[in-house]
Amino acid sequence: MSPGTPTISRGAETWRSTIQDVASAAGVSVATVSRALRGLPNVAVTTRARVEAAARDLNYRPDRHASRLAAGRRSRSVAVVVPFINSWYFANVIAGVEAVCADGGYDLLVLTAPSPAARAMNLVDAFGLDRRIDGMIFVEVALDEADVEELTRLRLAVVTIGQRTRPFPSVNIDNVAVGRTAAQHLIELGHSRIGVLAGQAEDPVNFNVPDDRIAGARDAIVAAGLELDPDLIVPGQFTVEGGRRAAGTLLARTPMPTALLALSDEMAFGAVIAARELGIDIPGDVSLVGVDDHEVAQAIGLTTVRQEVVEHGARAAAALLHTLLGARVEPTHELQPIELVVRGSTRRRAVP
Amino acid sequence: MSPGTPTISRGAETWRSTIQDVASAAGVSVATVSRALRGLPNVAVTTRARVEAAARDLNYRPDRHASRLAAGRRSRSVAVVVPFINSWYFANVIAGVEAVCADGGYDLLVLTAPSPAARAMNLVDAFGLDRRIDGMIFVEVALDEADVEELTRLRLAVVTIGQRTRPFPSVNIDNVAVGRTAAQHLIELGHSRIGVLAGQAEDPVNFNVPDDRIAGARDAIVAAGLELDPDLIVPGQFTVEGGRRAAGTLLARTPMPTALLALSDEMAFGAVIAARELGIDIPGDVSLVGVDDHEVAQAIGLTTVRQEVVEHGARAAAALLHTLLGARVEPTHELQPIELVVRGSTRRRAVP
DNA sequence: CTGAAAGCGCTAACAG
DNA sequence: CTGTTAGCGCTTTCAG
Secondary structure (H helix, E strand, C coil), rough: CCCCCCCCCCCCCCCCCCCCCCHHHHCCCCHHHHHHHHHHHCCHHHHHHHHHHHHHHCCCCCHHHHHHHCCCCCCCCEEEEECCCCHHHHHHHHHHHHHHHHHHHCCEEEEEEHHHHHHHCCCCHHHHEEEEEEEEECCCCCCCHHHHHHHHHHHHEEEEEEECCCCCEEEEECCHHHHHHHHHHHHHCCCCCCCEEEECCCCCCCCHHHHHHHHHHHHHHHHCCCCCCCCHEEEEEEEHHHHHHHHHHHHCCCCCEEEEEEEHHHHHHHHHHHHHCCCCCCCCCCCCEEEEECCHHHHCCCCEECCCHHEEEEEHHHHHHHHHHCCCCCCCCCEEEEEECCCCCCCCCCCC | CCCCCCCCCCCCCCCCCCCCHHHHHHCCCHHHHHHHHHHCCCCHHHHHHHHHHHHHEEEEEEEEHHHHHCCCCCCEEEEEEECCCHHHHHHHHHHHHHHHHHHCEEEEEECCCCCCHHHCCCCCHHHCCCCCEEEEEEEECCCHHHHHHHHHCCCCCEECCCCCCCCCCCCEECHHHHHHHHHHHHHHCCCCCEEEECCCCCCCCCCCCHHHHHHHHHHHHHHCCCCCCCHHHEEEECCCCHHHHHHHHHCCCCCCCCCCCCCHHHHHHHHHHHHHHHHCCCCCCCEEEECCCCCHHHHHHEEEEEEEEHHHHHHHHHHHHHCCCCCCCCCCCEEEEEEEECCCCCCCCCCC
């Protein structure tokens, strides 16, 4: 065995050096190695140097979980829980979360929420993730009383996006305002018969989002002395395909709505497909407004209500790490800005 | 303290029961609890029942990392490494990976590859993640010789997507064929002056992807007795905005290309914006073909070369878990299918 | 300033 | 079938 080769402690595992290996190599005790490597005081400079050299030689990397176990400390990892990953919204939220976590030296676990059916059972139980994780971010995943209690009991730091709970900080947008803004824009353009591409019909993951947005739209419509026809609210599951189907249904209603309000840009994209299929021109025959400001909304000139989704994730993560760093502050409920972005998909209604 | 209250072992931690607590509550040894709860044989049915009841009462959940430590076993978690999360491609790959991991009971860590600059340093070192993880999936993240060696030395199971390395299984598509297919389609429509929206100019993350696709396009073009003008290859960073700029540049060239080949749908969306800004009609003035089959490609009627991205992630994860389950097979290099999807954005070139 | 020793929560022989 | 005894790799008193 050539010099410099890692000292093998026990077994034939030549591939992973332990603190013991480093200790032997440096000619000190494991306790000293531990102190030296963690930059604790009370270690002679010369000793520390020797230890660091040995650690580098051996390519030693401490086992974080053994540390956690021994120290009773946190594991420096957090989880983000989303209904699913491959949608623009969630991917962007996760990106924001990840950036901040990485920056703070935290590992990020991504968990998809169990199906609504499974949601019936204990959330925490479903993940069995206490102990492996210091904190969690729930994105549009409904937490009931029991969940909140359990999470609290487990001393988990929690931040929610899209839901306000008593004990946990949250990052939100005013979804009522979102719906109102979009509808107002359409009303100002002279539209009175407005179809809505909404969320799930049942078992909602995004429980309150569609409702709030619809409520806002209704506010604006009623305020204008009009009414929101329940027949013109069709679920589109927040997906392109769902939006296509929903728009297909809406555009078949008579009289046809003169404007469509999609509760997400992706559903709006579906509406674009449906309109094309039916030979209906946007905005010539019908105006269309979405929500999100997906990059593609710009590409297709979709009028939309923008929200800064990456920022939401980043703020939530920042709040979480902040909590984890011991700040015992009142849970803050941030309200992120929204903004109407007018593009070519909405147009003043042609007077018949 | 009422009956049923968790027995406290040591300290005042009333919130997390240990195997010891369960043992006391059930009146057995910790070893028995361990066996009972893990469904090992050699446990009396009655004992097992008692232990399970106690565990349930105490809301006991084993500490996976303590188990791992004790058993020298794996930690049942894997990491997926991507350049970034919030792009259609990576979000979908991650979704595929996540689904399979969750199904197999593995936790999924999401890591973004350090900047190319940071990539210079040891990848593994950068993440410091040996031991916390059983395996890794690298998605379009270049692994050099040293990385491969280190990963192997650490006994990490590895699967790559978008790169073939000697020792690790991989999931790929034939990117040369992608470029060839797209270009051929344009050529068949009579186009001879084809602009390409390519990848990064320097410091490529998706190192070989753009090159291969361009090579394929060149193959097809040369085979048709034409040539690919280097001035008509402009980097677009695989983003909508990058594509917009690149297309702006290309559409300013004289003579203007009659067709644009975007190496990703997102860049193609950017091209759509650029064309609109310049008052250029697609496909009237210029044809446009993308790669991916983004949901939105359908919405805007974009001709594209489809790849099943979620499937890529799923296959990679399946291969990884397979390896983790001890299958010591030759690393397979799966080649996933691609398919030309013709829509409205490409049209036969008007003879001048 | 440093080492010895006692665990963290759990599993793995090895005896019974 | 079940309890006892060692640790896994690391941190942390507590003595030097």
